Amino acid sequence: MNTAVAELEAHDHHGPEKGFRRWLFATNHKDIGTMYLLFSLTMLFVGGTMAMIIRSELLAPGLQFVNPDFFNQMTTMHALVMIFGAVMPAFVGLANWMVPLMIGAPDMALPRMNNLSFWILPFAFMLLLSTLFMSGGAPAGGWTMYPPLVLQTGDAFPFLIFSVHLMGLSSIMGAINIIVTIVNMRAPDMSLLKMPMFVWSWLITAYLLIAVMPVLAGAVTMLLTDQFFGTSFFLAAGGGDPVMYQHIFWFFGHPEVYIMILPAFGVVSEIIPTFARKPLFGHDSMVYAISAIAFLSFIVWAHHMFTVGMPLSGQLFFMFATMLIAVPTGVKIFNWTATMWRGSMTFETPMLFAVAFLFLFTIGGFSGVMVAIVPADIQYHDSYFVVAHFHYVLVPGALFGILGAVYYWLPKWTGRMYNEKLGQIHFWLTAIFVNVTFFPMHFLGLAGMPRRIPDYATQFTDWNFVASIGAFGFGLSQFIFVYIVISCMRGRGEPATAEVWDNPKGLEWTVPSPAPFHTFEVPPKIPAAPAPGFS
Amino acid sequence: MTRKDDRRSPASVRRSALWLAAIALAIFLGFIFLSMSRA
Numbered sequence: 001m002n003t004a005v006a007e008l009e010a011h012d013h014h015g016p017e018k019g020f021r022r023w024l025f026a027t028n029h030k031d032i033g034t035m036y037l038l039f040s041l042t043m044l045f046v047g048g049t050m051a052m053i054i055r056s057e058l059l060a061p062g063l064q065f066v067n068p069d070f071f072n073q074m075t076t077m078h079a080l081v082m083i084f085g086a087v088m089p090a091f092v093g094l095a096n097w098m099v100p101l102m103i104g105a106p107d108m109a110l111p112r113m114n115n116l117s118f119w120i121l122p123f124a125f126m127l128l129l130s131t132l133f134m135s136g137g138a139p140a141g142g143w144t145m146y147p148p149l150v151l152q153t154g155d156a157f158p159f160l161i162f163s164v165h166l167m168g169l170s171s172i173m174g175a176i177n178i179i180v181t182i183v184n185m186r187a188p189d190m191s192l193l194k195m196p197m198f199v200w201s202w203l204i205t206a207y208l209l210i211a212v213m214p215v216l217a218g219a220v221t222m223l224l225t226d227q228f229f230g231t232s233f234f235l236a237a238g239g240g241d242p243v244m245y246q247h248i249f250w251f252f253g254h255p256e257v258y259i260m261i262l263p264a265f266g267v268v269s270e271i272i273p274t275f276a277r278k279p280l281f282g283h284d285s286m287v288y289a290i291s292a293i294a295f296l297s298f299i300v301w302a303h304h305m306f307t308v309g310m311p312l313s314g315q316l317f318f319m320f321a322t323m324l325i326a327v328p329t330g331v332k333i334f335n336w337t338a339t340m341w342r343g344s345m346t347f348e349t350p351m352l353f354a355v356a357f358l359f360l361f362t363i364g365g366f367s368g369v370m371v372a373i374v375p376a377d378i379q380y381h382d383s384y385f386v387v388a389h390f391h392y393v394l395v396p397g398a399l400f401g402i403l404g405a406v407y408y409w410l411p412k413w414t415g416r417m418y419n420e421k422l423g424q425i426h427f428w429l430t431a432i433f434v435n436v437t438f439f440p441m442h443f444l445g446l447a448g449m450p451r452r453i454p455d456y457a458t459q460f461t462d463w464n465f466v467a468s469i470g471a472f473g474f475g476l477s478q479f480i481f482v483y484i485v486i487s488c489m490r491g492r493g494e495p496a497t498a499e500v501w502d503n504p505k506g507l508e509w510t511v512p513s514p515a516p517f518h519t520f521e522v523p524p525k526i527p528a529a530p531a532p533g534f535s
Numbered sequence: 536m537t538r539k540d541d542r543r544s545p546a547s548v549r550r551s552a553l554w555l556a557a558i559a560l561a562i563f564l565g566f567i568f569l570s571m572s573r574a
Contacts, residue, residue, distance in 0.1 A: 109548045109551075109552070110548065110552055113552075172556075172559050175555075176552050176555045176556060176559075177552075179551070179555060180548055180551045180552050180555070183542075183551060184542050184543055184547055184548050184551055185542075185543055185548075210555055210558060210559050210562075211562065213559070214559045214560070214562040214563035214566070215562060215563075215566050217563050218562075218563050218564075218566035218567045218570070219566070221563075221567065222567060222570060233570050233571075241573065244570065244573060248566060248570065
């Protein structure tokens with residue numbers, strides 16, 4: 001018996017600590033996963049409130065509620081909060097809860113570092129959100145923090161940089177923990193290609209995080225030294241190059257897009273086989289497709305910068321490399337479709353979110369191919385078409401993945417079935433309003449409405465009104481989700497069985513619901529023959 | 536101890552984590568030094 005197993009057995013009789021100590025000193029992957037998910041939900045509403053302010057201002061032409069500078073603060077903070085506070089922590093929370101359960105590990109490999117990874121985040125966001133109350137206000141130069149504009153930020157500037165450093169540190173530590181857990185802590189008979197697709201998607205995502213979060217940290221460190229320590233990395237007057245910042249930022253920024261979507265791919269790959277009652281079609285090709293997408297994400301960054309100006313060879317390379325991503329993504333879409341083909345499908349709430357993901361993420365993918373075309377992008381750039389594109393990828397893409405995952409695993413976490421009828425109402429309202437909000441933005445962009453403006457020409461009035469109404473409906477619908485989650489957490493609803501669904505595959509369904517505080521203290525046996533869900 | 540048991544040992548876990556942390560640090564410093572040579 002090795003030391004790690006012996007230590008675990010010495011501790012396996014105690015349950016969670018009482019009171020705040022359980023959460024402050026948490027080292028249990030389930031507790032830390034819960035904290036990540038609740039933090040993410042809180043940030044979803046903070047960022048959502050900012051979105052409501054943005055859409056209220058854009059409800060009609062002219063300035064009605066906020067001044068232009070505050071509007072810019074809202075667009076900047078909305079993006080930072082949603083990306084680093086809502087989407088990324090939600091997926092890390094899902095990984096914390098589910099990866100050890102899915103690979104038969106007793107916990108994450110580095111439980112104390114796990115605690116630190118989480119507890120850094122509230123402080124990072126307190127720093128960031130405190131800038132709203134500073135003289136000069138919050139950062140307003142966009143989440144991309146382009147110099148020289150971002151260097152005009154007032155007192156908030158060092159707080160912005162330090163909070164980004166903290167978020168990066170948290171992400172890197174979280175990624176190290178996930179990789180080490182998957183690589184070192186798998187049940188002995190679980191070979192890499194027997195791993196569930198959610199685990200695979202997170203393994204690749206974690207490598208992406210380790211590769212690119214230090215790049216962002218480096219970029220903002222150089223902004224900091226340019227501002228306070230007399231360097232000229234990005235200052236043209238001192239011999240620096242502001243365009244170099246854009247190259248460095250997007251070398252982080254494009255893989256970041258995949259960091260936010262690959263775990264959603266993993267979630268969808270778990271949900272669809274369960275509700276189609278068929279094994280995932282093309283398991284291994286899914287792994288290769290995710291790997292290909294991850295590789296390609298490193299060689300397409302300059303498609304965010306076509307209007308900056310670059311040699312024709314550069315334009316062609318980045319255009320074709322970007323279009324190439326459609327190939328592995330298409331493999332995944334077709335594999336999910338083939339999984340459903342002739343399956344005995346039922347449409348419980350997680351499946352509804354997964355199917356909607358398929359349709360709506362594909363719309364975001366197609367508009368992505370459109371903006372990859374250089375001559376067309378010269379027109380689309382900085383217009384609402386781009387806003388429509390990335391919101392289709394991130395809301396019915398990443399967010400639907402998260403919502404589907406929560407409905408899928410909530411009975412496993414809480415031991416209670418959620419209210420299916422309310423879940424379906426939440427789904428339909430969300431799915432309808434997300435399209436009412438974001439589809440008109442395609443029309444606005446094609447008609448020439450620029451992004452990041454508080455006021456607009458009167459010909460854009462009608463579709464902005466529709467988008468704002470959709471956004472309000474979308475925001476209000478999410479309170480149904482909060483009610484459903486809180487109900488389950490408070491023990492309301494039918495008790496859930498261990499399997500929860502109709503014969504789902506995977507180790508997480510072999511433990512009782514709710515999952516006990518300690519699981520898999522003895523590694524489980526994995527079937528030797530290829531079995532659906534394990535292969 | 537088999538190779539599979541060894542993979543789960545604290546020493547092995549620590550070794551894997553330190554390698555990944557070193558890679559992250561190298562990328563952070565590497566990008567700053569590369570930028571210094573350009574700026």
